[in-house]
Amino acid sequence: xxxxxxAPLATDTGAAAEPVSPGASTxxxxxxxxxxxxxxxxxxxxxxxxxxxxxxxxxxxGKTTLLRILATALVPDRGELRILxxxxxxPTERQEIRRRLGYLPQTPGFHRQFTAFEFVDYIxxxxxxxxxxxxxxxxxxxxxxxxxxxxxxxxxxxxxxxMRQRVTLAAALIGEPELLxxxxxxxxxxxxxxxxxxxxxxxxxxxxxxxxxxHQTEDVTALCHRxxxxxxxxxxxDETPEGLCEIARGRVWFGEDRxxxxxxxxxxxxxxxxxxxxxxxxxxxAEPTLEDAYLLLNSTPDGAAE
Amino acid sequence: MTVAEQVRxxxxxxxxASAAVRALAWCEARRLLRHPAVLxxxxxxxxxxxxxxxxxxxxxxxxxxxxxxxxLELLLPxxxxxxxxxxxxxxxxxxxxxxxxxxxxxxxxxxxxxxLLALLPVVALVATLAGIRFCWLALLPGAVSSPSAAELATGxxxxxxxxxxxxxxxxxxxxxxxxxxxxxxxxxxxxxxALFGYMASPWRRLDLxxxxxxxxxxLPAELMDRPAELHLLYLLxxxxxxxxxxxxxxxxxxxxxxxxxxxxxxxxxxxxAAQLRPLxxxxxxxxxxxEEAPAALHTCVRKGVVTYCAFPEFIDRHRQWxxxxxxxxxxVPDSARPEPITVRQRLAPITTPGPGVVVEARPNxxxxxxxxxxxxGAVSVGTHWGNGSDAADDDVSGYATALARRIIEGPSEANGxxxxxxRGILTVWLAGQATKESESAIRSLLVRHYGMVIGFGGMLxxxxxxxxxxxxxxxxxxxPADEVGEVVERHWDKxxxxxxxxxxxxxxxxxxxxxxxxxxxxxxxxxPH
Numbered sequence: 001x002x003x004x005x006x007a008p009l010a011t012d013t014g015a016a017a018e019p020v021s022p023g024a025s026t027x028x029x030x031x032x033x034x035x036x037x038x039x040x041x042x043x044x045x046x047x048x049x050x051x052x053x054x055x056x057x058x059x060x061x062g063k064t065t066l067l068r069i070l071a072t073a074l075v076p077d078r079g080e081l082r083i084l085x086x087x088x089x090x091p092t093e094r095q096e097i098r099r100r101l102g103y104l105p106q107t108p109g110f111h112r113q114f115t116a117f118e119f120v121d122y123i124x125x126x127x128x129x130x131x132x133x134x135x136x137x138x139x140x141x142x143x144x145x146x147x148x149x150x151x152x153x154x155x156x157x158x159x160x161x162x163m164r165q166r167v168t169l170a171a172a173l174i175g176e177p178e179l180l181x182x183x184x185x186x187x188x189x190x191x192x193x194x195x196x197x198x199x200x201x202x203x204x205x206x207x208x209x210x211x212x213x214x215h216q217t218e219d220v221t222a223l224c225h226r227x228x229x230x231x232x233x234x235x236x237x238d239e240t241p242e243g244l245c246e247i248a249r250g251r252v253w254f255g256e257d258r259x260x261x262x263x264x265x266x267x268x269x270x271x272x273x274x275x276x277x278x279x280x281x282x283x284x285x286a287e288p289t290l291e292d293a294y295l296l297l298n299s300t301p302d303g304a305a306e
Numbered sequence: 307m308t309v310a311e312q313v314r315x316x317x318x319x320x321x322x323a324s325a326a327v328r329a330l331a332w333c334e335a336r337r338l339l340r341h342p343a344v345l346x347x348x349x350x351x352x353x354x355x356x357x358x359x360x361x362x363x364x365x366x367x368x369x370x371x372x373x374x375x376x377x378l379e380l381l382l383p384x385x386x387x388x389x390x391x392x393x394x395x396x397x398x399x400x401x402x403x404x405x406x407x408x409x410x411x412x413x414x415x416x417x418x419x420x421x422l423l424a425l426l427p428v429v430a431l432v433a434t435l436a437g438i439r440f441c442w443l444a445l446l447p448g449a450v451s452s453p454s455a456a457e458l459a460t461g462x463x464x465x466x467x468x469x470x471x472x473x474x475x476x477x478x479x480x481x482x483x484x485x486x487x488x489x490x491x492x493x494x495x496x497x498x499x500a501l502f503g504y505m506a507s508p509w510r511r512l513d514l515x516x517x518x519x520x521x522x523x524x525l526p527a528e529l530m531d532r533p534a535e536l537h538l539l540y541l542l543x544x545x546x547x548x549x550x551x552x553x554x555x556x557x558x559x560x561x562x563x564x565x566x567x568x569x570x571x572x573x574x575x576x577x578x579a580a581q582l583r584p585l586x587x588x589x590x591x592x593x594x595x596x597e598e599a600p601a602a603l604h605t606c607v608r609k610g611v612v613t614y615c616a617f618p619e620f621i622d623r624h625r626q627w628x629x630x631x632x633x634x635x636x637x638v639p640d641s642a643r644p645e646p647i648t649v650r651q652r653l654a655p656i657t658t659p660g661p662g663v664v665v666e667a668r669p670n671x672x673x674x675x676x677x678x679x680x681x682x683g684a685v686s687v688g689t690h691w692g693n694g695s696d697a698a699d700d701d702v703s704g705y706a707t708a709l710a711r712r713i714i715e716g717p718s719e720a721n722g723x724x725x726x727x728x729r730g731i732l733t734v735w736l737a738g739q740a741t742k743e744s745e746s747a748i749r750s751l752l753v754r755h756y757g758m759v760i761g762f763g764g765m766l767x768x769x770x771x772x773x774x775x776x777x778x779x780x781x782x783x784x785x786p787a788d789e790v791g792e793v794v795e796r797h798w799d800k801x802x803x804x805x806x807x808x809x810x811x812x813x814x815x816x817x818x819x820x821x822x823x824x825x826x827x828x829x830x831x832x833x834p835h
Binding site for chain 2: 071072073095098099101103105107108109110111112113121122123125126127128129130131135
């Protein structure tokens with residue numbers, strides 16, 4: 001099978017894969033953040049729209065920094081920022097954003113002596129859910145959504161890591177936020193729980209925006225209508241998952257051994273090698289996955305369109 | 307390009323009354339009430355209340371003193387609340403949720419405000435428990451006087467101020483050790499004051515509690531020189547200052563809070579300085595009058611042949627005194643029933659211990675005061691009562707022996723001199739058999755006694771009896787009182803005769819004669835042998 005001509009790699013154009021919908025109200029333009037001389041974000045521009053948007057990138061690419069800015073935890077050095085139609089640099093508007101925002105940090109922490117219910121209830125209070133009966137109803141709802149109704153009376157310190165992760169996810173879901181920002185939320189979840197998570201987020205995102213930072217490309221494939229790849233503080237690619245996969249079309253092939261010319265290669269269950277890069281003539285091409293495309297993107301210099 | 311910075315806390319108006327702050331305050335209050343430090347400290351406090359109660363040591367409270375004792379006892383929950391409130395404030399930093407919570411709607415200042423408000427239910431609980439405890443004390447049949455509202459309010463105020471201090475420390479440092487270290491420092495300051503005698507100094511009033519243990523005696527309220535209202539105001543202003551500083555530390559920049567902090571600190575300095583004044587001349591003069599010539603200040607109640615005169619807030623104590631009186635008089639034959647007797651309450655020398663302070667000898671102006679009041683030879687009684695302390699034992703045994711002596715000897719102004727021979731034995735037996743408390747007080751005195759002459763009445767020095775005579779009387783107390791009483795009644799004239807020796811009295815009472823006193827142990831107080 002002759003490989004088709006490889007698609008050019010996307011570069012930081014600042015353009016979303018989908019046209020900006022009139023209702024989309026979260027956007028960043030030219031975001032720049034520097035930590036002690038290190039450029040964490042370098043002119044990032046994005047517009048978030050309804051649905052699940054995956055955020056991929058290697059460690060240190062700036063994903064968490066971007067999420068923290070969108071979660072109003074961090075102020076950028078430069079750039080324009082609108083979150084849910086408001087300016088987070090204005091204190092009153094920032095509070096309004098926080099009322100409508102759900103954020104699950106990478107390492108959220110937990111209060112050891114709280115029960116799962118108490119912890120989520122505590123977060124709900126901090127999100128200004130003041131009416132007690134309604135708040136407790138909401139807490140029960142989100143705990144049920146993450147499958148922890150039975151464990152709600154258990155102390156956080158006695159829960160497994162995966163259960164704690166689900167509790168914190170439940171806390172992020174309090175109040176059905178218009179914008180949900182999740183930083184590696186599936187870490188520690190077993191396969192069954194990951195499926196449940198996908199169901200939950202897919203349903204949640206039907207009329208809301210979810211920004212999902214993860215290293216799990218399967219989650220992105222399953223959930224996201226759009227993928228943003230960050231690299232070294234810049235948007236390397238902003239595509240649909242299918243579009244991103246197309247980048248790798250014609251660049252993935254099977255071989256008896258790891259091809260020395262391949263950018264990446266690994267042994268598969270069928271004892272053949274799956275290689276990514278520029279295939280040799282006559283190579284047996286494989287159907288590309290999002291992971292292939294992501295690896296290819298990460299291994300190729302920015303702008304190295306072939 | 308500048309370095310990226312964390313979002314600064316919002317400087318929105320601090321809506322203390324906002325529903326979210328109140329909801330968070332309730333949440334934190336429930337956690338505070340369940341915190342082990344609070345529970346343990348409350349349990350300790352309840353134990354401190356229950357033990358003496360179960361042991362019968364608090365049957366005769368002086369309420370204007372118990373309100374101060376209550377403050378000391380409430381330092382226990384105050385310490386627990388300090389630890390718990392501090393740990394609650396640093397919880398997010400310690401358990402890694404601070405960064406997350408910083409992205410939620412309530413600002414750090416609002417969270418700190420909630421921590422401060424969360425103290426109120428705990429304070430209310432402590433105030434309720436303290437109120438129940440105090441009502442119980444006040445309803446005891448042996449309670450006298452009335453408490454000061456400001457002194458009573460100071461106890462719960464201590465819990466509030468230590469809680470606010472815990473919150474403030476939590477905003478200054480994330481260290482979990484800061485709370486216990488603060489407690490240790492406060493404890494060391496208190497111990498240092500006790501060790502180095504600063505109790506005598508007005509500076510002690512700048513502590514959380516005005517630990518005025520100076521007089522060593524139970525004083526009428528107006529002689530105590532405790533600016534309780536001022537101290538309470540000082541504590542409340544300090545609490546407000548702590549709270550306002552905690553809010554400022556948490557990032558709040560409102561003018562109202564800044565202004566409140568400044569005004570509260572100015573108020574703290576003003577009320578602190580006002581407490582540093584020396585003992586007012588008027589109080590000093592009133593103490594001298596009460597000590598040397600109390601008759602003019604006394605209220606009197608007559609019961610039978612006995613007139614009881616006491617400082618007004620202690621007059622209800624005559625019920626306990628009359629029980630002793632009745633217990634003694636019932637053993638006196640009709641022919642020897644006493645003429646009218648006056649019992650007069652006295653104060654031991656009022657001193658404030660400290661460096662260089664010497665406790666003066668008892669001023670012996672009472673005889674003159676009694677003559678002036680038309681009650682010569684009045685029997686002295688102190689201001690303590692019960693078996694809860696050495697002072698109380700001294701006053702019980704002192705009154706009982708003084709009254710017995712008065713009945714045996716008749717009117718006399720010879721306070722403090724030894725009662726000898728049969729009179730000595732009879733005096734102690736009459737006093738001991740009067741009530742269970744008087745017997746217990748006499749036995750307690752013997753445990754503490756050394757020397758050949760036993761002085762009764764503590765600082766009042768009402769009576770002295772030689773040790774062998776006291777021991778003989780104790781042997782009589784081991785026998786049925788009615789059996790001994792019958793012998794006493796039959797041989798009253800002989801036993802009360804000044805020439806009757808101890809050995810003769812022992813024969814009459816059918817007990818072994820007292821051991822002879824070693825001449826080397828005799829003192830100027832000893833009886834002639």
